[in-house]
Amino acid sequence: DVKVTQSSRYLVKRTGEKVFLECVQDMDHENMFWYRQDPGLGLRLIYFSYDVKMKEKGDIPEGYSVSREKKERFSLILESASTNQTSMYLCASTASRANQPQHFGDGTRLSIL
């Protein structure tokens, strides 16, 4: 079974802090994704990566950056955390060939105070 592991289930940080969210997958997937999920807004794509050191902006990249130095690891960085970034953050991975599902981690519930 594919396993996608996110480093923290719950995280509390302060406004202005630099925040790192880590995600690791164990299936050698080419593609990795970071989403945030808010009530009434559904899953919104922040960034995705289709190869090591490659990244593309999703729908809501402002205030975020990402890093993919190794194939199995995809990091989301909040450069200067703000209260409107309080959310559930979900990481996913998938193989690049067609008809493959996305595999999700259990999410990080991030609170910015």
Add this chain to the structure above:
Amino acid sequence: SQKIEQNSEALNIQEGKTATLTCNYTNYSPAYLQWYRQDPGRGPVFLLLIRENEKEKRKERLKVTFDTTLKQSLFHITASQPADSATYLCALDPWAGNNRKLIWGLGTSLGVNP
């Protein structure tokens, strides 16, 4: 604009009945459509995928249909159980490339009462 819609109202049914959830889309010609289950505080879990040339797909008590003329997919759970209570998400793959970005619906909350 490109859009994907699911029943916004929560669906509550009696145990043993069939639950039917709807996913409608506009302005896409998706290669395939996926259904996921999400429990509170957890990530979505993949359930079923149906391709554009398939009318119906089954897996145990689950059935998905895909009507590209109506631009609609229906997701059925037969002989529903309280353990089926969750939010169900549909997602389209509209892209010809290999990055596998999906377009997500907001999900429908299903409650199955004992």
